[in-house]
Structures are given as C-alpha cells and as structure tokens.
Amino acid sequence: MVAMTNSAAVLADTAAYAAAVEQASVAAAAYYATGESALDDDAYDRLARGIAAYEADHPEEVLAASPTGKVAGGAAVGDVPHTVPMLSLDNVFSAEQFATWTASLERRIGRPVTAWSVEPKLDGLAVAARYRDGRFERLITRGDGTAGEDVSHAAGAVVGLPERLAEPVTIEVRGEILMTNDQFDQGNAIRTEHGGAPFANPRNGAAGTLRAKDRAYRVETTFFAYGALPLPDSGELVETLAELPHSEVLSYVAGLGVHTAAGTDVAPVLAATVEEVQARVDAIGSLRATLPFGIDGIVIKADLAADQREAGSGTRAPRWAIAYKLPAVEKITRLLSVEWNVGRTGIIAPRAVLEPVVIDGSTVGYATLHNPADITRRDLRLGDQVMVYKAGDIIPRIEAPVVHLRTGDETPIDFPESCPQCGSEIDTSEQRWRCTRGRNCRLVASVSYAAGRDQLDIEGLGATRVVQLVDAGLVADFADLFTLEREQLLALDRMGETSTDNLLAAIDTARTRPLSRVFCALGVRGTGRSMSRRIARYFATMDRIVAADVETLQRVDGIGKEKAAAVVAELVELAPLIDKLVAAGVSMTEPGATPPPEPGTEEEAAAGAGTEAVGDAGTGSTLPLAGMTVVVTGAMSGALEKLSRNQMNELIERAGGKSSSSVSKRTSLLVAGDKAGSKRTKAEDLGVRIAVPEEFAELVGAFLAVGEDA
Ligand SMILES: NC(=O)c1ccc[n+]([C@@H]2O[C@H](COP(=O)([O-])OP(=O)(O)OC[C@H]3O[C@@H](n4cnc5c(N)ncnc54)[C@H](O)[C@@H]3O)[C@@H](O)[C@H]2O)c1
Numbered sequence: 001m002v003a004m005t006n007s008a009a010v011l012a013d014t015a016a017y018a019a020a021v022e023q024a025s026v027a028a029a030a031y032y033a034t035g036e037s038a039l040d041d042d043a044y045d046r047l048a049r050g051i052a053a054y055e056a057d058h059p060e061e062v063l064a065a066s067p068t069g070k071v072a073g074g075a076a077v078g079d080v081p082h083t084v085p086m087l088s089l090d091n092v093f094s095a096e097q098f099a100t101w102t103a104s105l106e107r108r109i110g111r112p113v114t115a116w117s118v119e120p121k122l123d124g125l126a127v128a129a130r131y132r133d134g135r136f137e138r139l140i141t142r143g144d145g146t147a148g149e150d151v152s153h154a155a156g157a158v159v160g161l162p163e164r165l166a167e168p169v170t171i172e173v174r175g176e177i178l179m180t181n182d183q184f185d186q187g188n189a190i191r192t193e194h195g196g197a198p199f200a201n202p203r204n205g206a207a208g209t210l211r212a213k214d215r216a217y218r219v220e221t222t223f224f225a226y227g228a229l230p231l232p233d234s235g236e237l238v239e240t241l242a243e244l245p246h247s248e249v250l251s252y253v254a255g256l257g258v259h260t261a262a263g264t265d266v267a268p269v270l271a272a273t274v275e276e277v278q279a280r281v282d283a284i285g286s287l288r289a290t291l292p293f294g295i296d297g298i299v300i301k302a303d304l305a306a307d308q309r310e311a312g313s314g315t316r317a318p319r320w321a322i323a324y325k326l327p328a329v330e331k332i333t334r335l336l337s338v339e340w341n342v343g344r345t346g347i348i349a350p351r352a353v354l355e356p357v358v359i360d361g362s363t364v365g366y367a368t369l370h371n372p373a374d375i376t377r378r379d380l381r382l383g384d385q386v387m388v389y390k391a392g393d394i395i396p397r398i399e400a401p402v403v404h405l406r407t408g409d410e411t412p413i414d415f416p417e418s419c420p421q422c423g424s425e426i427d428t429s430e431q432r433w434r435c436t437r438g439r440n441c442r443l444v445a446s447v448s449y450a451a452g453r454d455q456l457d458i459e460g461l462g463a464t465r466v467v468q469l470v471d472a473g474l475v476a477d478f479a480d481l482f483t484l485e486r487e488q489l490l491a492l493d494r495m496g497e498t499s500t501d502n503l504l505a506a507i508d509t510a511r512t513r514p515l516s517r518v519f520c521a522l523g524v525r526g527t528g529r530s531m532s533r534r535i536a537r538y539f540a541t542m543d544r545i546v547a548a549d550v551e552t553l554q555r556v557d558g559i560g561k562e563k564a565a566a567v568v569a570e571l572v573e574l575a576p577l578i579d580k581l582v583a584a585g586v587s588m589t590e591p592g593a594t595p596p597p598e599p600g601t602e603e604e605a606a607a608g609a610g611t612e613a614v615g616d617a618g619t620g621s622t623l624p625l626a627g628m629t630v631v632v633t634g635a636m637s638g639a640l641e642k643l644s645r646n647q648m649n650e651l652i653e654r655a656g657g658k659s660s661s662s663v664s665k666r667t668s669l670l671v672a673g674d675k676a677g678s679k680r681t682k683a684e685d686l687g688v689r690i691a692v693p694e695e696f697a698e699l700v701g702a703f704l705a706v707g708e709d710a
C-alpha cells in the first residue's frame with residue numbers, strides 16, 4: 001500500500017497560528033456551504049493538522065474558532081435537531097496506526113473485537129433520511145453534528161433513496177450522498193448548457209446540488225446507506241436495531257429498498273482479525289481507480305452492537321469506528337497550455353499541460369482532454385486552476401476548472417485550424433477531430449522522421465516534399481523512397497532535373513547509413529538516437545535485433561522488461577517494412593560492432609550470465625574509449641568540424657565509449673572546442689581530463705571513416 005502523506009503545515013508563531021485558523025474557517029465554511037473552497041482536501045488537511053499540532057504545544061493559545069475537535073470543523077450549520085448526533089470519524093493512515101487504534105479500543109471494552117465491518121469511505125456528504133410508516137419524510141444534512149439543514153426538496157433527484165420503503169416502518173437511514181463519475185459528467189454538461197459554471201469535482205457537485213433550489217434543470221446524485229437508527233415512534237424496531245450487528249442493519253436497510261454499497265466491488269465485508277481487515281483495506285485501495293464513484297478511504301467499524309455501545313462516542317467521533325484514509329488523488333493545479341497530438345489514424349487529440357503537481361506519490365504534468373467539444377463543454381481556459389484526478393495506473397484527468405478561483409486573466413483555448421502534424425485541413429464533423437489526410441498524416445510524419453538528420457539524413461527531403469510524395473501515392477512507407485524512379489519525381493510539381501537528381505543521389509547515400517540510424521528511422525517507440533545506437537552496437541545486424549526475444553533485448557544497457565516487450569512487439573509489426581528495406585539494399589549492419597554469440601551456444605550462455613557483454617560484446621577492451629564516458633562541448637574543428645552532435649556521439653560509441661551530455665564526476669573526458677562554456681568550467685573544477693577536437697580526432701582517428709557517408 002502506498003505510504004500516506006499525512007504531513008502538516010508548520011506554524012511558527014501565534015500570528016501564523018491565528019492566520020491558519022482563519023484560513024481553515026473560511027475554507028471549511030465555503031466547503032460545507034457550496035463546495036467552493038480555495039483549497040483542495042490535501043491542502044486543507046495539512047493545514048488542519050498544523051493547527052492541531054500547534055494547539056498541542058500551546059494549549060493556552062487555542063482559539064474558539066479552531067476547527068480542531070469539531071464536526072465539520074465547526075463550519076456547518078442547521079436548524080433541524082438530530083436525534084442522535086451525526087459525528088465525523090477519526091483517521092489512521094497506516095497499518096501500524098490502525099493496529100494501535102484497535103488495541104486501544106479493545107483495552108477500553110476489555111475484550112477483543114471479533115468482528116469488523118470493512119466498508120468504503122464514500123466521498124460525498126453525510127445525510128439522514130427519515131421515513132415514517134414507510135414513506136419518505138425528510139432529508140437532513142449533518143450540519144454541525146447536532147442539527148442539520150432540511151434539504152428534502154432535493155430528495156427526488158437522489159438515486160437510491162426511495163419514496164416508499166418495502167415495509168411500513170418508521171426509521172432514520174444514514175448514509176452518504178455523492179455523484180458517481182457519470183453523474184458528475186452529466187451534471188456538468190447540463191449545467192454548462194444552462195450557462196452555469198461546472199463543479200470542480202463530484203463531491204462539490206453533490207454538496208452544491210443538494211443545497212440548490214429552483215434550478216431550471218435536474219442533476220442526479222446517488223445515496224449509499226451505511227447505517228440506520230430508530231426514531232421515537234419506531235415501535236419494536238427500537239429494540240431490534242439496538243441489538244443487531246451493524247452488518248445486519250445494512251442488510252435490513254437494503255431489504256427495505258434503500259441503496260447500499262453491497263452491490264459494488266468494494267461492498268462491506270466482515271473481517272475477524274486485524275490482518276484480514278488490512279487485506280481488505282489493501283484490496284479496496286487497489287480497486288479505487290476503477291470504481292465508478294469516489295472513495296477517500298476505508299471505514300472500519302466494530303460490528304457487534306455491544307462493542308459499539310460499550311466503546312461509546314466522543315464529541316467529534318465514535319470510538320468504535322475509524323477512517324483508514326487513502327492518499328489524496330485530487331489536487332488543484334494550473335492549466336498551462338494544450339498540446340494537440342496526431343495519432344496513427346489521424347485523430348487529433350488535445351492534451352493538457354499542467355503545472356507539475358505531486359499526486360499520490362507521482363508527479364503529474366499532463367492530463368487527457370478527450371476532444372475539442374469536451375474542452376468547450378467543460379469551459380476550460382488557459383491559466384485556469386483545475387482539479388486534477390490521478391489514482392493507480394490511470395491516466396490523469398482534469399475533473400473541471402475551479403471556477404471560483406478565476407482571476408479574469410484566463411484566456412480561451414485555441415483550437416488548431418489546420419493539422420498540427422502535416423498542415424492539412426481538419427475534419428471537424430465528429431466529436432473527435434481528424435486530419436483529412438487520415439492515416440497518411442502519420443505517414444508524412446513518419447517518413448519525414450525517417451529522412452531526418454539523425455536518422456537517414458536525406459538532404460532535400462523536407463516535410464513539403466514528403467507530403468507531395470505521399471499525396472501522389474508514391475510512398476506508403478519510407479522503404480518506398482529507395483525505389484522511387486526518376487520519371488515519377490520529375491512528374492511532381494516544382495521538381496526540376498537538378499533537384500530530382502540530387503534527391504535520388506541523397507536517397508542512394510542513405511542506403512549506406514549504419515544500422516543504428518536505419519533502426520532509429522523505424523521510429524520504434526522508446527528508441528531514440530542513443531538507444532538505437534546501443535541496440536545496433538549490441539546486436540550488430542538487423543537480423544539479430546529482429547530475432548531477439550524479450551530476455552535477450554534486456555541485455556542492452558537501459559532496456560528493462562517492459563520496454564523490451566514493447567520493442568519486440570513493435571518489431572513484429574514492422575517486419576514487412578524491414579523486409580522491404582532489405583530488398584531495397586539498405587545497409588543492415590553496424591560497422592565496427594561485433595555480434596553477440598549465437599543463441600544456444602556455450603559462449604551465449606556465458607554472456608547471458610555475466611554483464612560483461614552488455615554494450616559492446618567482445619571487442620570492448622581493445623577499443624580506445626573502452627570504459628570511458630565522454631562529453632562534447634563547443635564547436636568542433638579539424639577532422640571533426642563537419643560532425644553534428646549526434647555524429648560525434650556515434651563516433652564516441654563506435655570507439656567503445658559512452659556519450660553523455662553533462663559533465664559530472666563520472667565523466668572521463670571532455671572534448672572541448674571553441675566557445676566551450678560552462679561545461680568546460682565544470683570539468684576544470686572537477687579535474688576532468690579535457691581534450692581539444694584535434695587531440696580527440698587523433699585518439700579515435702581509426703573510427704572516423706567507418707559508418708560515415710561511404
Ligand atoms: N477543501 C476544503 O476546504 C475542506 C474544508 C473542510 C473539510 N474538508 C475535507 O472534509 C473532510 C473532513 O470531513 P468530515 O468531517 O466529513 O470527515 P471525514 O470525511 O474524514 O469522515 C467522516 C464522514 O465520513 C463519511 N462516510 C463515508 N463513508 C462512510 C461509511 N461507510 N461509514 C460511516 N461514515 C462514512 C460520513 O459522511 C462521515 O460523516 C476532510 O477530508 C477534509 O479534507 C475540506
């Protein structure tokens with residue numbers, strides 16, 4: 001289970017404490033009234049813990065307005081008295097804290113608890129629904145715990161709260177009202193259609209909806225019962241409910257037709273030991289991201305009525321139940337920009353770029369936005385503070401802008417007018433926009449990439465030319481470049497004899513590029529320039545790369561299991577293209593690299609066992625840069641003058657070294673040309689050996705010719 005972030009704000013003095021109390025009061029008041037707090041829950045909880053810590057150290061300074069120890073932080077109000085107080089819950093954040101809590105509860109009642117009910121902590125707001133003779137009578141919020149607000153007007157739009165019960169009983173059912181993810185999406189769509197501002201998250205949506213009166217539209221929420229009590233004239237139910245275990249109360253309520261969590265993946269279960277509870281806690285935690293509604297923890301309750309009775313309650317929370325909190329999965333951050341990416345089929349998908357924020361232990365910098373209509377529907381604007389949700393392995397999503405935090409400086413999100421990848425028109429007739437070039441759009445991009453400087457380096461084949469070739473139907477993949485005929489090119493617009501011959505010559509030269517570049521040109525995900533070089537150097541031939549299984553691929557420095565599997569899978573898809581390249585006479589070997597031993601041989605087994613073979617099998621020790629990490633900076637001169645950075649890196653790796661872009665203690669050599677700046681200074685500071693390009697050229701001279709334009 002992920003470690004919980006239960007850090008606290010640090011309050012240095014009386015003034016900081018007073019300011020924190022003020023900030024918390026304002027936030028809680030807004031939170032419980034309309035859901036429009038300036039803080040996300042994580043920020044509020046940090047503040048509240050800081051306040052509590054300060055009060056523990058300075059008990060004489062506690063302010064009356066402090067939220068500590070009060071239901072709803074003392075912020076909520078109401079005028080309908082509760083028969084029995086509606087309390088909050090105390091929290092634990094770890095297995096250890098939970099074990100400590102159970103031990104103290106068992107000490108208090110003087111015996112072990114043998115039955116625990118383990119349930120989802122539904123992330124909505126607590127309500128009490130009163131039924132008289134089986135008919136719905138009144139819906140009341142928790143308020144300050146002793147009295148709540150009457151929100152009966154809203155009951156008709158609450159799913160799971162029937163108008164009539166299956167039996168004519170008089171009873172108060174308690175539970176949580178929340179918005180399921182679907183209800184949240186639908187609710188926000190309806191609101192924005194009516195010119196209203198979207199809710200920041202489902203919890204705010206539920207709070208706002210419950211209080212709203214005279215809305216021109218209907219927004220649904222869902223009720224989940226987690227308890228029931230008798231009312232003064234409940235008759236024999238008074239005694240029954242007092243003696244039933246909590247789990248049976250829940251079944252009884254469900255039998256009356258009231259919705260509970262029983263039908264969900266996180267249905268309440270009974271556990272006999274702390275270990276069993278913990279196992280269920282872990283299970284619920286890992287189901288969280290897939291649930292159709294939000295939970296913010298797990299509630300664990302002593303199931304037996306006698307245990308509950310003897311444990312009793314404090315002023316803020318019962319002693320027989322605890323909330324085992326899960327890490328916050330929602331944070332407020334800023335929407336910086338929107339990127340438009342074009343997929344394989346030409347779908348143009350927006351992606352939100354966020355001010356990076358840590359959620360549940362990982363840094364989130366991007367979030368999905370489904371389509372342009374989605375952006376419009378949610379009324380997102382650049383510069384908006386947005387509520388971002390990220391749990392488990394799911395892709396982070398923006399729930400909504402936090403509209404009440406707008407400053408007026410937010411600007412509309414610009415939609416592209418032409419395809420951001422190839423410049424073609426966009427088909428906007430469906431929700432998902434698509435480049436009118438469809439799959440060919442990707443084709444243009446992938447052929448342009450293959451022809452690029454660091455791949456096949458085909459001079460004269462810019463994006464416009466590629467578009468022409470694709471549109472004329474002359475290339476369906478970049479292997480087709482190698483079989484282009486002179487007449488075909490001459491027939492194209494703006495292609496004269498000279499440019500045609502130059503292009504054909506450039507393509508012919510590209511045939512002799514080293515394997516590392518040909519492999520890079522394939523555009524296998526996760527294999528950029530340097531990874532392609534490592535793969536090519538390790539396997540030496542394309543045949544061996546293609547023949548490699550997941551295990552063998554992992555012998556290449558920097559390839560883990562997941563990446564290896566992805567590469568293997570993609571290479572299977574690319575097999576026809578590779579065959580075509582072979583047939584076109586494109587070079588499939590890496591000059592200077594020695595292939596690893598054949599699979600199945602003794603040598604191979606030895607190579608697999610040790611790590612020696614990784615990188616440059618066999619030849620490593622005889623190469624001039626073996627074992628060295630080399631950084632290049634400044635302008636190259638002499639024999640190296642014409643080499644790009646990428647070509648320099650290739651050279652270093654051919655000569656057995658490792659290329660790097662930054663100087664550190666581990667750098668063996670810095671090749672510093674003219675105008676070398678901070679890297680040179682740093683190398684001097686660290687005492688790293690420095691060579692001018694000419695000296696370096698001498699060292700690796702033998703490798704200079706290989707693999708360059710033959
Ligand atoms: N963002 C803000 O400005 C702000 C301000 C105030 C409070 N808050 C948030 O509100 C929370 C504190 O609110 P709280 O006092 O309602 O406490 P709580 O949410 O931590 O726990 C108590 C509540 O849990 C609910 N609950 C859900 N499932 C339950 C189940 N199966 N059994 C019993 N109860 C269940 C009940 O409504 C109960 O009242 C904190 O998480 C805090 O972050 C946020």
Ligand SMILES: [Zn+2]
Pocket residue numbers: 342419420421422423424435436437438441442
């Ligand atoms: Zn396009």
